[in-house]
Amino acid sequence: MIIVRSxxxxxxxxxxxxVPFIQLYALYVIMHGHYSPGGGxxxxxxxxxxxxxxFITHGYDExxxxxxxxxxxxxxxxxxxxxxxxxxxxxxxMGNFLDYSSLHALLHVDPVHARxxxxxxxxxxxxxxxxxxxxxxFFDISTGGISPEERDNKE
Amino acid sequence: MEVTLLVQAxxxxxxxxxxxxxxxxxLLNTAAKLTSETxxxxxxxxxxxxxxxxxSKSGFQNFIATFIMLFLxxxxxxxxxxxxxxxxxxxxxxxxxxxxxxLIFANVRVGDIRVIIQRFLAYVPWHMYQIVVAxxxxxxxxxxxxxxxxxxIMRFRTKLQSDISWVTLANSITLTPGTITIDIEEGEFVxxxxxxxxxxDLNTGEMEDRIAHVFMEADHIYIQDVLDVARIxxxxx
Numbered sequence: 001m002i003i004v005r006s007x008x009x010x011x012x013x014x015x016x017x018x019v020p021f022i023q024l025y026a027l028y029v030i031m032h033g034h035y036s037p038g039g040g041x042x043x044x045x046x047x048x049x050x051x052x053x054x055f056i057t058h059g060y061d062e063x064x065x066x067x068x069x070x071x072x073x074x075x076x077x078x079x080x081x082x083x084x085x086x087x088x089x090x091x092x093x094m095g096n097f098l099d100y101s102s103l104h105a106l107l108h109v110d111p112v113h114a115r116x117x118x119x120x121x122x123x124x125x126x127x128x129x130x131x132x133x134x135x136x137x138f139f140d141i142s143t144g145g146i147s148p149e150e151r152d153n154k155e
Numbered sequence: 156m157e158v159t160l161l162v163q164a165x166x167x168x169x170x171x172x173x174x175x176x177x178x179x180x181x182l183l184n185t186a187a188k189l190t191s192e193t194x195x196x197x198x199x200x201x202x203x204x205x206x207x208x209x210x211s212k213s214g215f216q217n218f219i220a221t222f223i224m225l226f227l228x229x230x231x232x233x234x235x236x237x238x239x240x241x242x243x244x245x246x247x248x249x250x251x252x253x254x255x256x257x258l259i260f261a262n263v264r265v266g267d268i269r270v271i272i273q274r275f276l277a278y279v280p281w282h283m284y285q286i287v288v289a290x291x292x293x294x295x296x297x298x299x300x301x302x303x304x305x306x307x308i309m310r311f312r313t314k315l316q317s318d319i320s321w322v323t324l325a326n327s328i329t330l331t332p333g334t335i336t337i338d339i340e341e342g343e344f345v346x347x348x349x350x351x352x353x354x355x356d357l358n359t360g361e362m363e364d365r366i367a368h369v370f371m372e373a374d375h376i377y378i379q380d381v382l383d384v385a386r387i388x389x390x391x392x
Contacts, residue, residue, distance in 0.1 A: 009339050013322040020255035024225050027247040028232045035235070054258075066254055 006057045015057040022050040030127040034119050040126030047127065048134025055138065072136040079129025086121050098122070217260040220268060222252040224259075274369040281365065286331055289353065293332045296350060305350050312343050313363060320370040327362055 006012055026046035033039030055063045067075070087098040095102030100118025101111035109117070229244040230236070296304055315321055325336040325344065333349040334357060348354040 009318055010322050010325050010336075013318045016258045016261055019258055020221065020225060020251050021228060023251045023255065024228055024247060025232065027251070028229060031240075031243050031247065032233065032235075065257075 012057050015053050019050050019054050022053070023047060026050065026127075026131075030123050031120070033123045034116060040123035041130050043123070044127035044130025045134060047131040048138075051131070051135045052138045055142070060143075067132075067135055069136060069139055072132040072139070074132075076129045076132035076136065079125045079127070079132065082125030082128070083122055086118060086125070090118075214256075216268075217256045218252055221256040221259050222248050225251055271370060274371075278365055278369050282327055282330070282362075285362070289332045289334075289356075292352060293349060296333075303350070307348055307351075307354060308337070309346050309348055309354050309357070310343055311346070311358065314372075315363065315367055315370075316372055317370060320366050320372060323369070324363060324366050327366070328357065 006015075026043045028043075029038035029046060030040055030043030033043065051063060051067060054066070086100075086103075089106070090099045090102050091097055093102040093105060098118075100115040100122075102114075103118050104111045104114035107114050107117060225248040226244060229248055230241075233240055233244060296302065313321065313324065315324060321339055321342075325339060328334050328336045328344070328346055331353075333353040335347045337345040337347055339345070346354075346357065348357065
């Protein structure tokens with residue numbers, strides 16, 4: 001059972017101040033994925049990395065307020081659901097799988113705009129899933145598969 | 156006979172003086188105790204007032220400050236100022252500010268954030284100047300044929316109190332050429348310096364004083380104040 005936590009005051013303080021900016025940058029990468037390099041996967045990885053940074057520097061207690069392990073599992077499922085749901089919605093609306101232009105009837109915009117909005121939704125789903133899976137992989141590695149709550153119960 | 160009288164008189168005088176001294180010391184001690192007691196009572200009162208004010212107001216204030224900073228950061232990154240992208244920016248900034256405002260402002264001491272920002276902006280040019288001066292010094296060390304370096308590790312205990320001012324001081328030291336902060340061990344800085352001059356510059360504590368000024372660590376004598384008093388004193392003399 002390894003719970004990592006840095007004792008260096010410089011690292012702790014800088015991480016504490018940087019984490020919100022890293023998270024905002026991750027959201028920027030997700031939201032602008034259809035204009036510039038980036039997208040759901042890259043943004044999700046950055047978002048997951050910000051949580052990992054907080055975990056390494058401040059320990060589990062600080063991260064618990066943002067994401068817990070169970071929440072990460074739920075979030076990853078929701079992310080995949082959003083992705084697959086938008087794809088299936090296109091199928092239902094007589095398009096191909098993930099053919100966003102067929103969403104225009106639902107969103108009341110022209111097909112070009114519907115493509116842009118559809119890909120944004122898919123990227124949100126991908127970002128959410130990647131963030132949650134990244135976090136839960138790191139969590140499992142660092143705790144050896146036993147969550148701190150379980151350990152407390154055992155003791 | 157006269158000599159004995161004289162000696163006795165002198166002894167009496169000494170005894171009276173001694174008594175007076177003891178009384179004066181007692182008086183001073185009581186006075187000091189009283190002042191420290193009233194001071195601690197006053198401090199506790201002020202602390203109670205401030206913490207009360209902090210609890211009710213600061214959560215929301217921190218949230219707004221974080222939101223503004225994050226939204227400016229978003230505008231800088233995004234470069235697209237149409238309604239759709241700005242709305243996305245507002246939503247994202249609100250989301251991150253809601254979960255992250257306790258992180259940025261975790262250890263804020265009493266003090267107005269605007270004054271701190273103002274003072275910090277005034278600190279930056281001074282620090283830039285220090286970097287230039289230290290740069291020239293290190294270049295002269297490196298270029299001189301004898302290369303008169305005296306690498307040393309120095310330790311000093313800081314008077315600063317909050318973690319953010321520690322980090323600012325540590326990074327200021329590291330940014331200045333020739334000196335590097337190796338570690339902070341419970342308020343004790345471990346610094347590597349390349350020459351005696353750089354170590355002396357650091358030991359005068361001017362940088363520390365300025366950082367204390369930036370982060371409003373008021374219970375601290377500024378070196379500038381001491382210098383002013385010294386000048387006035389010299390004039391009086």
